[in-house]
Amino acid sequence: MSLEVKLLIGLIIAINISLSASIQEGNYAPIDSITHTKDSTIQSVWEIKNTNFSSTDILLSSNWIYFTLDSGQIYCYDFSGKEKWMNEVQGFIPNNSVLYKDLFLAGTEEGDLYSINSNTGDVIQVVGIGENITTGLLLIDITSSNIKSKAVVLGTSDGNIFCYDAFTFELLWSKNISTSPIISTPLFQNDKLLFISANSSLYNVNPKTGSLNWKYEFVENQNLKRINYPLSDGINIFSLTPDGNLIAFDLLLGKKIWSSNTKGAINQFYISSDKQRLFLIDNKGLMTICNSKNGKEIGKIDFKKTEIFTFVMAENKNSTLVGFSDGSLYTFDSNFFPVELISPDQIPITSINVIDKNEFIVKDVNGKITLYKVE
DSSP states (O other): OOHHHHHHHHHHHHHHHHHOTTOOTTEEEEEEEEEEOSSOEEEEEEEEEOOSOOOSOOEEOSSEEEEEOTTSEEEEEETTSOEEEEEEOSSOOOSOOEEETTEEEEEOTTSEEEEEETTTOOEEEEEEOSSOBOSOOEEEEEEETTEEEEEEEEEBTTSEEEEEETTTOOEEEEEEOOSSOBOSOOEEETTEEEEEETTTEEEEEOTTTOOEEEEEEOSTTOOOOTTOOOEEOSSEEEEEOTTSEEEEEETTTOOEEEEEEOTTEEEEEEEOTTSOEEEEEETTSEEEEEETTTOOEEEEEEOOOSSOOOEEEEEOSSOEEEEETTSOEEEEOTTOOEEEEEOOOSOOEEEEEEEETTEEEEEETTSOEEEEEEO
């Protein structure tokens, strides 16, 4: 974790403590109230309050909501906002966990990989990696003795990548691919694994062995940030360089296909569910939408912000939701017309999950989770 991120986390935690001293951890509150914003009306159906930092994504199953706090707590709630179970691991969970049927897998910053029963919260097993885990977890399909199963992949502070059987925690392979920490959540695409390291390198790895297929080095002596994840449309890999260029690489060969000057954009981007559009935004809230085929600009949205440093996005059938580090939430349609749903409160939004056309769940950096319904 970079010094800048640690300082930012410390500042947000300090603000959180001063604002939330009276809030009880894990407090469930049915709200069912109507909030009128400048452009729309939304209904807050229920709210879960916490007082601990939460930078990770919410995970959903058909019946349950799972989320973690960075301090090591794992929660399971139903869709009415009532707690089913809670467990606490030994260590911090600043990176994303994964969910598969009855398994909830989480990795601690200190280097422990946990397998937890997603129905009860009971710990099934723990394996020590021996190094700090610096990436989110990724589940991939594997085949052993003609039997299909799942494996979990992760990266560490020592530049190593590991692949474990998701059910037995048997180590399938491990490889050192970098002298710097692996910082991005791995991407699995067309039987290829993609990683980004802190020293500005992109790696394409064989998921069966961990062997390196190809490597691309960006500008030297510039570090990437952990929010810069590689993305793919199934043909190309997209990544941002430290100096602000958006580059597309051929997934198979690692050859540069196109490059677009996106200097000024924060080191983070999003690809649409149809894989046709790439979304970038600068710290003033100006969003640029690019064609993923050639990198050409196809639209802009000016949200008129100041000092934005992160954003999250989610899509439903007719529109796209975007939440900002100032706590505001917008929706926009295919014509890129924005509508404000939630006004800024200076508490960064860290996760958005769409439930159906008019319902979605929002989590902020303080661990507060709210189910909203758009009227």
